[in-house]
Amino acid sequence: MELTAILFSIPWDQIVIQTINGIVTGMILALIASGLTLIFGIMDVVNFAHGELFMLGAYIGVLVLATTGNFWLALLIATLVVALIGAAIQVVTLRPLIGRDPLTTILATFGVSLILQNYALWQFGPVARKIQEPFTGHFTLFYLEYPWYRLVIAGLSAAIIGGFWLFLKYGKYGIWIRATTQDRVMAQAMGIPVPLVYTAAFAIGAGMAAASGVLFGPLVGVNHTMGLDWVLKAFIVVVVGGMGNLVGSIAAAIFISLLEAYASIWVSPAQAVIVSFIVLILTLLFRPTGLFVPTPK
Amino acid sequence: MSDAAKDAPLIAVEDLHTYYGKSHILHGVTLHVRPGEVVGLLGRNGVGKSTTLKTIMGLVRPTEGSIRLEGAPITGMAPHKLARLGIGYVPEDRRIFRLLTVMENLRTGLDRQGVSDEKKQALLDKVFNYFPVLGERRNQAGGTLSGGEQQMLAIARAMMLEPKIILLDEPTEGLMPRMVSQISNIINVLHRENVAILLVEQNVPLTLEASERVYIMEKGVVRHHAAACDLKVNDAVIHQYLGV
Amino acid sequence: MTKPRNTSYWIAFSIVLALLIIAPLVLPEFWRRFLTEILIWGLLAMSSDILIGYTGMVSFGHSAFFGLGMYGAAAALLMFSPPNLWLAILFGLVASALIALFVAYFSTRLRDIYFAITTLIFSQIFYVIVFTWTEVTGGENGLNFRRPPLAIPGLFSVQFTSETMHWFVLAVVTASYLILRRITRSPFGMVLQSIRENEPRTRAIGYPVERYKIVAVMLSGLFAGLAGVLYAVQNRFAAPDFIFFLVSGETVIFNVMGGIGTLVGPIVGAGFFQLMREFLSRLFGDQFPYLIPLGVVFIAMIIFLPQGLLGFARRWLNR
Numbered sequence: 131m132e133l134t135a136i137l138f139s140i141p142w143d144q145i146v147i148q149t150i151n152g153i154v155t156g157m158i159l160a161l162i163a164s165g166l167t168l169i170f171g172i173m174d175v176v177n178f179a180h181g182e183l184f185m186l187g188a189y190i191g192v193l194v195l196a197t198t199g200n201f202w203l204a205l206l207i208a209t210l211v212v213a214l215i216g217a218a219i220q221v222v223t224l225r226p227l228i229g230r231d232p233l234t235t236i237l238a239t240f241g242v243s244l245i246l247q248n249y250a251l252w253q254f255g256p257v258a259r260k261i262q263e264p265f266t267g268h269f270t271l272f273y274l275e276y277p278w279y280r281l282v283i284a285g286l287s288a289a290i291i292g293g294f295w296l297f298l299k300y301g302k303y304g305i306w307i308r309a310t311t312q313d314r315v316m317a318q319a320m321g322i323p324v325p326l327v328y329t330a331a332f333a334i335g336a337g338m339a340a341a342s343g344v345l346f347g348p349l350v351g352v353n354h355t356m357g358l359d360w361v362l363k364a365f366i367v368v369v370v371g372g373m374g375n376l377v378g379s380i381a382a383a384i385f386i387s388l389l390e391a392y393a394s395i396w397v398s399p400a401q402a403v404i405v406s407f408i409v410l411i412l413t414l415l416f417r418p419t420g421l422f423v424p425t426p427k
Numbered sequence: 428m429s430d431a432a433k434d435a436p437l438i439a440v441e442d443l444h445t446y447y448g449k450s451h452i453l454h455g456v457t458l459h460v461r462p463g464e465v466v467g468l469l470g471r472n473g474v475g476k477s478t479t480l481k482t483i484m485g486l487v488r489p490t491e492g493s494i495r496l497e498g499a500p501i502t503g504m505a506p507h508k509l510a511r512l513g514i515g516y517v518p519e520d521r522r523i524f525r526l527l528t529v530m531e532n533l534r535t536g537l538d539r540q541g542v543s544d545e546k547k548q549a550l551l552d553k554v555f556n557y558f559p560v561l562g563e564r565r566n567q568a569g570g571t572l573s574g575g576e577q578q579m580l581a582i583a584r585a586m587m588l589e590p591k592i593i594l595l596d597e598p599t600e601g602l603m604p605r606m607v608s609q610i611s612n613i614i615n616v617l618h619r620e621n622v623a624i625l626l627v628e629q630n631v632p633l634t635l636e637a638s639e640r641v642y643i644m645e646k647g648v649v650r651h652h653a654a655a656c657d658l659k660v661n662d663a664v665i666h667q668y669l670g671v
Numbered sequence: 672m673t674k675p676r677n678t679s680y681w682i683a684f685s686i687v688l689a690l691l692i693i694a695p696l697v698l699p700e701f702w703r704r705f706l707t708e709i710l711i712w713g714l715l716a717m718s719s720d721i722l723i724g725y726t727g728m729v730s731f732g733h734s735a736f737f738g739l740g741m742y743g744a745a746a747a748l749l750m751f752s753p754p755n756l757w758l759a760i761l762f763g764l765v766a767s768a769l770i771a772l773f774v775a776y777f778s779t780r781l782r783d784i785y786f787a788i789t790t791l792i793f794s795q796i797f798y799v800i801v802f803t804w805t806e807v808t809g810g811e812n813g814l815n816f817r818r819p820p821l822a823i824p825g826l827f828s829v830q831f832t833s834e835t836m837h838w839f840v841l842a843v844v845t846a847s848y849l850i851l852r853r854i855t856r857s858p859f860g861m862v863l864q865s866i867r868e869n870e871p872r873t874r875a876i877g878y879p880v881e882r883y884k885i886v887a888v889m890l891s892g893l894f895a896g897l898a899g900v901l902y903a904v905q906n907r908f909a910a911p912d913f914i915f916f917l918v919s920g921e922t923v924i925f926n927v928m929g930g931i932g933t934l935v936g937p938i939v940g941a942g943f944f945q946l947m948r949e950f951l952s953r954l955f956g957d958q959f960p961y962l963i964p965l966g967v968v969f970i971a972m973i974i975f976l977p978q979g980l981l982g983f984a985r986r987w988l989n990r
Contacts, residue, residue, distance in 0.1 A: 176784050226974045233729045236787055237927060238973050240920055245966035252960040302538045309524050309535050315486060316522045320535040321510035321588060362795055365788050373785070400803050407796045414777055414789065 144395045147274060152391030154280045156384035157287035161342045162360055163367040163379040164291055165335030171374030172311045172331045174232050175224060178239035180339050180364060181357025182246035187212045187340025188352040189250060192259045201264035205344045209337045216336025220329045228325075243357070250354040258351025261344065283345045290341060291380065294334070298376075307331055311374070359403075366406050370413045372420020382421060385409075435498065437462045437592055437623050438483065438514075443492035445475075445482050452478045454647035455492065460592060463621045465614060467628060467638035467655065471669060474644045476627040477519060480594040483625075484516045485509050497591075511539070515585030515593040515622075519600060521577045523584065525570030529561055532569050532580055536587030554583045557616055575606040582613055592623035599630045611637060631669065635659050643668045691841055695834040704905075705949070707837045709942045710844045711901045716925040716937030717851060718894035723923065724932030725855055726887045727867030729783065731919040732774050732790030735797045736892040738914030740767040740899025742801065745814045745909040754819035760900050767896020768889060770797065775888035779881055794916040801911045813910030816903075831904075840901050844938075847894055851934055854890070863887055924969050930979025939980055 162184060169177045187208045194204035223238045268275035298304040310317040310327045318324045343356075350356065367386060371378030386406045393402040413421050436459035445453040452475045460466045468476050481487045483494055485506040494502045496512060510516070524532050533554065537547050555562035558579045564572060569580060578598055585593050595614075599607045607630065614637045617624055628634045634641065635655045643651040645668055658665060691710075695703045715737055722728045743766030744759035751758055778789040801808045808814065821839060822828035831839065854860050862883055865873045874880045903909050912918075921944070922937075929940025944965065951961040976983055 174784075176788065223970050223974070230977075233783055233787065234973055234977070236729060236784065237923060238970050240923070241966045241970040241973070244920070244962050244969075248960035248962040248966070252958075252963070302534070305527065305531050305534055305538070308527060308531075312524050312526055313522055315506075316516075316518070316524070317535065318506035319484060319486070319510055319516040319518075320584065321507050321539060322535060323505075323507045325505075362792065366792060369785065369788060398803070400799065403799055404796070407792065407799075410789075410792060411777060414781070418781070418785075 141395060143273070145392065147276070148391035148395055149388065150276070150280070152388035153384060154284045155391065156387030157284040157291075158342050158346050159360070159363060159367055159387055160380040160383035161287040161291055161345075162339055163364045163371070163383050164294065164376060165338035166364050166368050167371070167374060167376055167379045168307075168338075169332055169335040170368065171376075172307060173224075173228075173328050175235040175332075176232075176239065176365075177332075177335065178236060178361065179219065179243040179246060180239075180335070181359075181361025182243045182250075183212050183216060183336045183339040183357075184343040184346075184360055185250060185352075185354060185357035186215065186246060187343030188261065188347045188356065189254060189259070189343075190340070191261055191344035191347055192352055195261055201262070201344075204261075205341060208344045209341045212340030213333040213337035217329050217333040219336075220332035224332070225325065225328070228328075243361075247354055247357065254354065256353065258353040261347030261352060263348040279348065283349075286345060287342070290338065294338070295376070303327075303330070363403075363406060366410045370409055370421050375420055378420050385421075435462075436460060436495070437464075437497060438625070439493075439495040439498075440479070440483060441493045441495075443479065443482055443489050443494070445478055445487055445489045447478070447487075452647055453482065453489070453492075456644070456647070456649055458642050458649055458652075460623050460625050462591065463618070463623055464640070465618055465624045465626060465638045467626045467634040467641040468644065469628065469631065469634060469641060469665075469669060470644035472629075475647045476644055477596050479644070480516070480518075480596050480625065480627055484514060484594060486516075510536075510588055510590075513588070513591035515588050515590035517581045517585050517593060517595050517598065519596045521574075521581040523569040523572075523577050523580050526568060528566050528568055529572070529580060530565045532584050533561075533587050536584050539588070550587060550589070554586060557613070558583055575602055575609065578602060578606070578610070579613070582617075586617070586620075586622075590622060592625060593617060595624055595626045595628075597627055597629060599628065599633060607633060631665060688841075688845065692838065695837040700833060703833050703837060705945065707840050707905060708902075709945050710837075710840050710938070711898050711905065712922070712925065712941040712945065713938030714844045714847055714901065715895055715898040716922050716929070716941050717848065717934055718891045718898065719919075719922045720926055720931060720934055720937045721851065721855070721863075721887055721891040721894075723926050724934075724936075725860065725867060726863045726884065727783075727870075728884065728887070729787045729923065730790045730888070730891070731787055731916050731923070732778075732794050732888075733891070733895045733922050734914050734916055734918035735770055735774065735790075735794045736767040736895035737899040737902070737918065737922075738801070738909075738911070739770045739797065740764065740896025741903040741909040741913060742766065742808060742814070742899075743896065744900040744903040745816055748816040748819055748903070749814065754817055756819040756821060756904065759819060759904060760897070763896050763900035763903070764893055767892045767899065771889045771892025771896075772885075774892070775885040779884040779888060791916045791919070794914060794919055798911055798914040798916070801914055808911070809909075811911065813908055813912075815908045818904055818907050836905060840905065843897065843901060847897065848934060848938075851894065855934065859883075859886075924965075926979075927977075928969065928972055928979055930981030930983075933979075933981050936979050936981040943980060 162180065166177060166180050169175055190208040190211055191204040194207045195201060198204070219242055223242060224235060227234050227238060263277070263279040265279065267278045269278060298308060306322050306327050309320070309322060310324055314324055367382045368379055370386065371382030386409055389409065390402045390405045393405045438460045440456060440458050443453050443456040456475070456479050468479065470476050478487065482489050485504050488503055493500060496514070501509060501512070524535065533551065537550060560576055561580055561583055564576065569577065572580060598610045602610070611633055614624060614626070626634060626638060635658055638655045641653060641655050641658055642649045643664065650668060651664055653664070694706055698706065715733060719730065719733050722730045740763035743763035747759040747762035748754040774790060774793045778786050781789055802810060804810070818831055820828045820830050821835065862873065862878055866880055866883060870880060925940035925944055926937045927940070928943055929938065930936030947965055948961045951964065952959055972979065
């Protein structure tokens with residue numbers, strides 16, 4: 131008797147809704163975190179400006195959408211433009227720091243994030259912009275009209291990550307990136323132009339962040355501080371997933387997003403973020419190499 | 428090829444000085460390798476043999492001195508450019524890409540510009556011919572190979588660059604004695620392919636057998652230089668510098 | 672060799688101190704407060720220098736120590752009537768010390784980059800807690816309170832004026848500087864520096880590196896909290912914005928601009944930054960994004976002038 135009572139009191143409909151929400155957010159977070167992990171894994175750089183690249187992508191999406199009215203074009207152009215900006219940032223601020231204390235790269239990318247953030251504030255003002263979804267349309271989920279678009283975002287993010295994974299595994303340049311990540315010195319000795327690979331990797335990471343920005347834009351307002359929340363979550367995801375571990379980051383992203391989504395059934399979203407903090411603390415205490423990484427032998 | 432051109436050095440190193448931080452490792456190393464030659468570099472631990480190879484490969488910047496490849500100065504050039512110019516490097520402890528498969532390891536050297544698909548296939552066939560084990564394990568991760576197999580992979584990988592010279596750093600280190608003769612065979616193979624070799628080794632008999640000329644280093648400089656056959660006969664020098 | 676260098680150092684010190692003492696008497700009100708605030712930020716940056724400059728640990732956690740020192744003081748000033756300055760200082764220091772201990776416990780076992788990220792995340796944790804726990808902390812709006820008098824109970828009680836506030840802050844900051852200077856030159860300080868130079872070797876020699884790091888974080892946190900208390904007393908409010916990790920970031924900027932590992936450098940860096948900001952907003956207007964050129968200068972300094980302004984001045988003087 132008590133069991134059925136308990137089963138009835140659990141808000142199943144809410145849980146299903148939040149599961150879907152969690153997966154959607156998780157996929158976006160995974161896309162952002164993948165770029166961050168790629169950059170860290172290959173060149174030991176903690177890219178503080180990653181959230182700002184996300185934000186820039188969203189803003190460029192706004193602009194392109196306003197001029198062309200085409201969401202997909204906005205997605206494409208934003209990704210390419212921010213990838214180029216990322217390459218420029220790497221060449222100007224990070225290349226001179228190769229070989230120096232890795233902490234200088236944290237500081238340098240932090241400086242870049244301040245510049246980008248304030249530039250966005252200056253150019254676009256503090257009022258949030260909106261990106262229109264490329265299509266409206268809902269399906270009924272319990273008592274909600276759940277937008278198809280959200281599912282599409284999750285699918286697209288998964289597709290982008292999947293494509294990226296395939297590129298890493300099979301492409302010639304994918305091998306270059308993997309070789310450079312494992313042994314930068316021998317990669318050079320094999321004729322791989324490592325400085326170029328670094329720039330390309332940074333550009334790819336930046337592009338992925340920008341794509342997330344455009345995809346996620348319709349869900350939230352686009353404003354100059356949107357990068358901050360995400361970069362923090364992304365860092366937590368990367369640490370929990372095991373730094374430099376792509377699969378780990380993706381798993382961690384979904385895991386944390388699901389937990390937060392469930393938590394928001396009972397507490398406010400502002401407080402739900404504490405969940406990710408708790409996961410981080412627990413990970414640091416018990417499995418500091420990463421929650422989803424097999425403990426090193 | 429005329430005799431004069433044949434005798435011109437492939438690699439000419441002159442008065443090289445290299446530091447690691449504040450330690451002055453190379454105090455003016457001078458040596459040369461001719462095209463197709465096998466040259467040995469002997470010396471006790473810590474005299475700077477590996478550092479010499481690393482400096483030639485551009486992995487360490489010298490503070491003084493010059494390095495020339497076929498007469499053209501290459502001092503201070505980036506390692507990846509040197510690899511493309513035809514210098515192959517097989518370091519101590521092999522350093523194959525452990526998480527990449529054998530095939531992917533080979534591809535890091537094979538995927539170059541201006542090499543046709545037929546040429547690539549020919550190179551692969553040749554390498555699998557010389558090292559059948561690698562062919563068998565071509566889809567296995569490099570880290571799963573045994574020590575000897577990894578050494579073969581490291582050399583095969585360098586061969587993918589179609590190098591003019593391979594810098595071989597202590598290939599027999601950590602290998603079982605019966606693998607040592609394998610290394611000897613591989614060096615002969617490379618010699619037949621007209622690839623020059625600068626061989627750093629602790630194994631004196633192997634070096635004297637395989638090389639045409641030998642340099643002996645001590646404390647960061649070349650102290651002695653002779654033909655290998657001379658040293659085989661007159662081994663007092665070997666005793667003096669290497670204490671073997 | 673050391674003796675003449677020592678005397679010239681103390682002469683320079685005395686001159687600067689004298690200037691800072693006289694300053695409030697000659698400066699207009701705005702600049703008086705400006706100078707006082709530079710001193711407070713300088714103290715915060717100095718505390719951060721203990722970690723960055725001397726132990727080699729980049730921390731983004733200072734905003735937490737600073738902010739909680741502020742809130743600790745706020746608590747004392749709101750809970751007890753009449754508001755007591757010394758209690759405020761006590762509460763602020765205890766709060767920041769406890770937080771520092773908490774953060775230190777989790778983070779010090781991590782190496783450089785992970786330490787930086789973890790301290791940043793902890794700052795944000797505290798930010799979220801303070802921001803959302805409106806009943807206790809006033810949430811978004813923070814807390815307002817009265818400035819306590821400079822008082823020794825039973826002896827005297829004097830309300831702060833702008834000048835006396837400045838002198839009080841100056842006294843606290845100077846004392847902190849002297850204490851920190853003493854500490855960095857002590858055997859303890861030497862160990863910290865050897866940790867920065869070569870941590871594995873220090874560990875191999877036998878020093879319990881983790882314990883030293885924890886003490887370093889707590890020391891740093893204490894003085895950061897003290898800066899928070901001063902800020903609270905000076906400005907009469909506490910707000911969660913100060914816990915947001917960007918404040919830590921700006922502190923690190925002060926450190927880098929001034930010169931890490933010098934204790935004085937960070938104060939110079941703080942001054943330089945604030946002056947430039949003031950200058951730029953006067954030149955180009957309030958809306959001007961001063962952080963863009965300052966950000967560029969910051970990055971340029973990391974690349975070209977890693978020793979900061981002080982290092983640059985030193986080299987220039989030695990020419």
